[in-house]
Amino acid sequence: MKHFLGAAFIAALPTLSIAEVTVTSPWARATIIANRPGAGYLSLTSDTGDRLLSVSSPVAGMVMIHAVETDGNGVSRMVHLDALDLPEGETVTLAPGDMHLMLMQLTQKLEEGTSFPLTLTFETAGEIAVEVRVLGIVATGPESAE
Amino acid sequence: MQRTSLYKVRLAIWGFAAVAVLTFAGAFFWRMLHPPELPAPVVTGEAAIRNAYSLTDHTGQAVTAESYAGRWQLVFFGFTYCPDICPTTLAYLASVMDTLGPQAERVVPIFITVDPARDTAEVMAEYVSAFHPRMVGLTGTEAQVAEAADNFRVWYERSEDEAAPDGYLMAHPGHIYLMRPDGRFEDVFIESDQSAGDLAEHISSLIENEERSG
Numbered sequence: 589m590k591h592f593l594g595a596a597f598i599a600a601l602p603t604l605s606i607a608e609v610t611v612t613s614p615w616a617r618a619t620i621i622a623n624r625p626g627a628g629y630l631s632l633t634s635d636t637g638d639r640l641l642s643v644s645s646p647v648a649g650m651v652m653i654h655a656v657e658t659d660g661n662g663v664s665r666m667v668h669l670d671a672l673d674l675p676e677g678e679t680v681t682l683a684p685g686d687m688h689l690m691l692m693q694l695t696q697k698l699e700e701g702t703s704f705p706l707t708l709t710f711e712t713a714g715e716i717a718v719e720v721r722v723l724g725i726v727a728t729g730p731e732s733a734e
Numbered sequence: 735m736q737r738t739s740l741y742k743v744r745l746a747i748w749g750f751a752a753v754a755v756l757t758f759a760g761a762f763f764w765r766m767l768h769p770p771e772l773p774a775p776v777v778t779g780e781a782a783i784r785n786a787y788s789l790t791d792h793t794g795q796a797v798t799a800e801s802y803a804g805r806w807q808l809v810f811f812g813f814t815y816c817p818d819i820c821p822t823t824l825a826y827l828a829s830v831m832d833t834l835g836p837q838a839e840r841v842v843p844i845f846i847t848v849d850p851a852r853d854t855a856e857v858m859a860e861y862v863s864a865f866h867p868r869m870v871g872l873t874g875t876e877a878q879v880a881e882a883a884d885n886f887r888v889w890y891e892r893s894e895d896e897a898a899p900d901g902y903l904m905a906h907p908g909h910i911y912l913m914r915p916d917g918r919f920e921d922v923f924i925e926s927d928q929s930a931g932d933l934a935e936h937i938s939s940l941i942e943n944e945e946r947s948g
Contacts, residue, residue, distance in 0.1 A: 617821055620814075620864040621857060627817040656819065658908070666818070684822040685908075685926050691817070725864050726825040 609634045609674065609713045613730035614720040616691065617684070618700040626698045628689035628706065628720055629682045629730070637676035639711040645720075647704045649693025656686055666690070671711075684728060698722045783911065783919040785809075787882035789846065792859035792871035799917055802870075806841045806920075806937060807913040811888045813849035814861045819908050819925075821865075826925045827910065828866035833934035838868065840915075840941050846872045848890040850879045886911060912937070915944070 614630035628651075632640065643651040653669040672687075674680055682688050689706075691698075698704070700722055708716045723730075785799045785807070799807075808827055812820035827843040834841060845862055847853035850873045853861075858871030873879070883890060888909070912920040920940070923933060 620861050624815055625817040627821070654818070685819055688818045725821060726828055728822070728825065 608636070609638055609640075609708075609710050609716060611708065611716055611718050612679075614706060614718045615723050615727070615730045616698055616704075616720050617727055618722050618725045619694065619698045620725060622697050623694070626691040626694055627684070628691055629684065630689075630718070630720075631679050631681045632672075632674055632708075633677070633679045634674040634710075634713065635677060636712065638674045638713050640672040640674065640708060641711055642709045643689055643706060644709075645691065645704060645706045647695050647698075648691040649695075651706075652690045652692065654688050654690045656688075674710075700724045783887055784885040785911075785913045785917045785919065786885045787846070787872070787874075787878070789872040789874040789878055789882060790855055792855055792862055792873075794855045797872065799913075802842050802844065803917055804915050806915055806941065807911075808841065808843045809846065809886065809911040809913060810844070810909070811846050811848050811883060811886070811890065813847050814853050814857055815849060823908060823910065823925045824862075824865045824869070826930050828869065829930035830934045830937070831866050831868060833931055834938060837938055837941050841868075841937060843869045844872060845869060846879070846882055848879060848883060848888075850874055850876060 610633045612631040612633070614628065616626055616628040619626045626648075640653065643653065645651055653672050654666045655669055657665050657667050659665070672680065680687075703719050703721045706718050706720045708718065710716065721730075788796070788798050791797045791801075808830070810823055810827065812823065814820070824843075824845060831838045831841065831843060843866060845858070847858065853871075853873050855871075855873055858873050862869040862871035872882075874882070882888075908924055910923045910925065912923065914920045928936075
């Protein structure tokens, strides 16, 4: 049924490309102390519009999508998102001090120079597996590795 | 009768004129002292922020704000379970220190936890040393931390979240307070508002001004 619908969809709109999400520069900051949550960052671009529904990794018991909301008093609160909207053609960037993937119940400390697998599940594009590089504690972005 | 009320009116007019002159003169001197091209101060509640606390540093020593007198102090409130804003800001402060070079000796970055139940002195030692060798981590009893936050007008809250480690998350402001060597409040910054290089340059000029005038 699912395949039939997909085929019908593509047949009906032959010029439309198949829904695809580009995942760019996934990285995480090294963690200092065991049992502390880590944060992962990346950029997502969907050419047809999509939604990130869930994230998982064998190194984390749970991965949550967090946004940071700052109120008028400058107090920041992490807000748990059930899904992250990816508007068509727009790059959504998760970066320090802003949106991030909170990696909870880590099975190990995230050591600089290592990497770990991460699976992103999208509403349309399905599952995409990426390898996340662990950068140093003072890293501010994916370019910090170079 | 007529004369008296006229006298009163005249007195009132002169009184009004005197007040007007004083107001204009006051405004004139105010403008002379505070040229309008200077940027408006970000924080108007300067007098409200008190650099006062009694806490335990990451080596287990009891300290007060006076322990850091004589140095510029960059004070930041956070907690080690915070995965994003805290390491981002502490890494930023470490970068400011590195950029300051030899002048970093005149500056001390201070990280005060708002989660003392989990952030013991040992935890703070491991945490701050990962960012910068000169960084100081402070913890204490719940009451001591609450008093410190209150003096800095820092508001924080504990929100219950079943998914979070130990079932709670802390919300807190991301402000970096710059305190003068005499302990008075100088300014407040947010990490994302300027680069670490720009903040280092600003602090460097403050240190130079202080040395010239002292």
